[in-house]
Amino acid sequence: MELQIDRNAVARCRKSAAAIADPVQAFIERHSTVSVERSILRLLGVDGVGPGDTPVPNMIVESLDASELPNGIAIPFGRALVQTGLEPRALGERLASGGARLAQFGDVPNEAARGAIVAAARAAFDRVLARRAERNDLMQQLPQLPPPLLYMIVASGNIYEDRTAAVAAAEAGAQIIAVIRSTGQSLLDFVPYGPTTEGFGGTYATQANFAIVREALDEASRRLGRYVMLTNYASGLCMPEIAAMAALERLDMLLNDSMYGILFRDINMKRTFVDQHFSRMLNAASGIIINTGEDNYLTTADAVEQAPAVLASQFINEELARRAGMPDRQIGLGDAYEIDPNLEDGFLFEVAQAQLARQIFPDSPLKYMPPTKHMTGDIFKGHLIDAMFNLTSVMTGQTIHLCGILTEAIHTPFLGDRALSLENARYIMRTARHFGDDVVPKPGGRIERRAADVLSECEILLERVAARGLMQSIEAGVFADVKRSPEGGRGFEGVFERAPDYWNPFEELLS
Amino acid sequence: MELQIDRNAVARCRKSAAAIADPVQAFIERHSTVSVERSILRLLGVDGVGPGDTPVPNMIVESLDASELPNGIAIPFGRALVQTGLEPRALGERLASGGARLAQFGDVPNEAARGAIVAAARAAFDRVLARRAERNDLMQQLPQLPPPLLYMIVASGNIYEDRTAAVAAAEAGAQIIAVIRSTGQSLLDFVPYGPTTEGFGGTYATQANFAIVREALDEASRRLGRYVMLTNYASGLCMPEIAAMAALERLDMLLNDSMYGILFRDINMKRTFVDQHFSRMLNAASGIIINTGEDNYLTTADAVEQAPAVLASQFINEELARRAGMPDRQIGLGDAYEIDPNLEDGFLFEVAQAQLARQIFPDSPLKYMPPTKHMTGDIFKGHLIDAMFNLTSVMTGQTIHLCGILTEAIHTPFLGDRALSLENARYIMRTARHFGDDVVPKPGGRIERRAADVLSECEILLERVAARGLMQSIEAGVFADVKRSPEGGRGFEGVFERAPDYWNPFEELLS
């Protein structure tokens, strides 16, 4: 497939995206959040929970005086490191148990504190790089099957059932396993701790849970002779912390998109823009591919109408990700197959949209989401809609392929549902493997016209957003028909302006 | 879709087909069969059964002296008509009940007999034309939906359950209903009589059964505002008789292919070539579209390898049908989607083959058969293979579309299976309605190369068949890996050489 597209229009879109990113980026650089600070602690090695299951990083950051927070957690924690001579984790536990308070180490000179932190941060950074190297080695030894990479979700609520399901899915052909989070975790201003066995619509994202599934998948990867990737969700109130945990547990991808949080979780935009930036810096360093959430726009609003907004959001997400230091090959922009199955020629529209994204973002490991909105209890029909999605994906060379599941409208997937879904994808992608290479859209035909329309509407939209500002545009409901105000939503109280002396030791390491 | 195909090769294929048909046609013209003779009686109005449920037409033909048969049934029957003054049907009953014997009317002059028959035949012919006109009127008033015409089978064994199923299928979107025959009916050298409620894998084709479903579908057609077609099977030992019955009961299509009978039912080739010719003359006059059975080759032999043989057989069938006076628009050549679903790029091969047939036979209402051989008990997978078949059909503009059924490998379809199957076809054909118009096969790509290969292999095959003769080629196993000898198989005893005075009153009317 090769569409004729207007390359100048694409260039103009990128220019608008840069103009949109500028003020957001300026805001980000002037601010930090409680979650960014907690992630610094986590990277340094702080972990565990205190009374009431409050995570130690939360306890430590909360223990800071309101006047001290604008300088960041690093220096106060560094002072305590110097003074106690403890390792970060042990220090964290001491602080959490009440055996010490950060305030009591005020005497330690800044320079010494900074030195201690720099050493610890460098060690942490090396740990991250070591896990990244480990991934590279494994992927060399155990090459993946060619894309579209079949991505499968597990979501039982119980990490041990998830592990069983993950391994079974890998055996049935899955190349990426996502452990879906429990409903509402993205609204928690902390990350739960330890292995968990209770969750609704998903399983809590905890570091222990990450490790449990990673280990099982490593074992399966060796057995199957191909590396099976693991992914989870960063978006929410704890983006940077989850990014830190994922780096340490060698996750391979993360859903990471503040637009998702803003629109679909009513998370404060300022908070999450700042969180997103630092989390993406971490993802960049740890070699984690991010997945953005444009697909979600199509689940609430009309997919035909929203196509230009999806593309616009992809341009913005690309720009923001690049500014966090991400190479294109780690920027998995999202899209979805959500056009009404009853629409005549809907398939042609889907092909147009998917191919357009493929050509505009040639190096992005595009993430293609399956039909969800129009899935019903008719599993037989649903299986077919998924098949047309699979066909579109292989035709247009999508990279990360979320397998659609015939029971989408009924329950989080059963083990057997997953097998049917993978069989669907494998069959369609085999029987039509090179179909996309073998046909050309008729010049001026329906597919090409649709692609041109989406691109030109996107261009206009981006210009409007650039003129108005991203935050104001979101306020006006430009994306997914949802309106959010810059000061509204959850987590705003966790945003603070950086003092002149603010310091985040990882920012330097990661840039 | 538009393939670049070698028009000269196509012309050469047609030339070979003509060369192949010549000796077959010459043979046909020198012979008749018991079934042809019985069909003459049926057309004249003879019907009913005698002792032991033997149909009256059989009793009458069998009552003829071996020495008389070569002159045909018409004159002896005409003599009896003259002498008794009865209507054909009543005369038949009289003869069947033993109340009279054909032999006793030897005195009636030939001319008088001929005159009586000509009058009766003309009346019969008018009845056929009247039914045809009726169809034309209905199709004007109740226009069908655009092709691919969704064709659905019913096969309960019980005509009343079939009727229920036929109406339900029509309501669910079917445009053509086929009542599958009971296993083994094609081997019966007579047509069963009356409404029937017992059959295996299908329901007996009887005139009463035809009428029952036709009436129900006419009612449904009016209610739904679109004409629903009815079809059944002629191939077998009674091709011309079923063609006669179908003409009288306004069936719209008939499976009519002696190659099917030869290869898959071990029916004698001489018998069935002769039967086929007269049955097709009848079909031509009654406006019935024939469906040929090339698809069957793919169910026993490898579909990739057999593609040239399928095409070759289509050329031959086209030629033989034209010689029976059929216009192209009534010659529904068969093909099927039977390539192994595990073959990489199998879909591309299917598209190539379907499109090739579409372009070579532009005016034929191509009959496209669904996957059957590779269907398994995995109904979910089967539903997907059917979906790719549906896609291929709408992309390549097939006309008569037999809907694949997800339970193909399990049982003759349930009512619910049919609904799912129709929903499959309707969904795929809607969402991808103009996809075929909107893409072009890449010149020199896999699809085009495959089409070119099939065509050139077909050309070679046709040349070989022309050189060797059709009957000898069948004997050599050229088609579907099945070998049959010219004198072997069932029904050979029913073939006879025409005496110089042989007369079939309908031959003149139909030419």
Place this chain on the structure above:
Amino acid sequence: MIKPYGDTLNDGKVQLSFTLPVPWSEAADEAARQLVVKMGFADVQVAEGRAIAESFSFFVVYAATPQAIDFESLAVPSVKTHKMTMEEIDALIEERVGRKVRVAGACIGTDAHTVGIDAILNMKGYQGDYGLERYKMFETYNLGSQVAVEDLVRFTKEKKIDALLASQVVTQKGSDVKNFTALVELLEAEGLRDSVILCCGGPRMTSLLATELGYDAGFGRGTLPSEVAAFIATRMPHRVG
């Protein structure tokens, strides 16, 4: 009495599929067959059995159930009996209630699936059927997603809500039933239960379940706004009068 219909009246034919946690083998096929026999089916045919993972097998089975159901005497409470247009509904309220009816809707608990409740409330409506906001005689409050039951009850009290619409889309582990129950209980505790028309909805909701939960009505998949509007409009007069 009716039975499932395969290809013959009352043949009882049913399709089943399931996974067994055993590696595939001929014995696994047989286990599947015996299991379906144990479920009470006759004529059991294991059409497909295959490995879907090292220690799981998947089966497709066809079988005949001996069970039948007396369809005629089935009593199903339906809330969708009278089809009414927006104009008729507005007119009914105007005439019989004489003031705007105050309706509040929310997606309760941690559920963030607002598309369903929005479909009922927003102007735009659902499948060409306008939402309650479009009606002259409704005053509509859409509280959105993840609304705590406490907040909803407080709001009901404050705004003197006449009809309360609660939505639950996530049903895993019975979370919908839990939240719906919490809402009724809190309304009762606050003495508000009888002063509102209480409706619940979501893709798995049925009239019967709603009744069991103590709601006045329940609306399932494919509900149209006008059906909900008609229900409220026909109930209101009883409350007011």
Place this chain on the structure above:
Amino acid sequence: MIKPYGDTLNDGKVQLSFTLPVPWSEAADEAARQLVVKMGFADVQVAEGRAIAESFSFFVVYAATPQAIDFESLAVPSVKTHKMTMEEIDALIEERVGRKVRVAGACIGTDAHTVGIDAILNMKGYQGDYGLERYKMFETYNLGSQVAVEDLVRFTKEKKIDALLASQVVTQKGSDVKNFTALVELLEAEGLRDSVILCCGGPRMTSLLATELGYDAGFGRGTLPSEVAAFIATRMPHRVG
């Protein structure tokens, strides 16, 4: 004891689908639900119910079965235990029987589905596994399709057949069982039953069913020729010796 596995061990989750001969309505959904409850399932969810024709409705249901099966103690006669190669099988016959084994196969009754029996007998074989004709130590007669039971028994007697392979693919209305039974009965009547290894096959055949029908072995979907060859080869010595 094992149960169907949805997403949690022993949750018993099963998918069902079926048609009811009633026009669709909310009451039809409820009838579907009650019917599945009557079948003994718990946690019944009618995921889909819709009209598929004026007087028929189709349902997709998920439910949990309370039934479990003792997988460990399941006794399944399997004929496919020893995997042997063509060479091993030929060698075994050569050594233990010392002559060619005469095998006849046919598709009996009015059944014309020869692809399956051909797959077992023809040179070419099935899925890369050679057919019996290719074996040095089998003398193979493929009688083709639509072979009357009488003809097959006559042939068996005439040619002193050692192993008889009967195929039935059409199973509608139990026609396979009828034909298979007729074959055993005629063999018995002719006093030939004990002098042949009697095998049946077809896509719906299971070892258990074959045993019930009085056959020595039954082969179902996906059978490889070598499995049949191995069975015959290991049985022959008992007959001869």
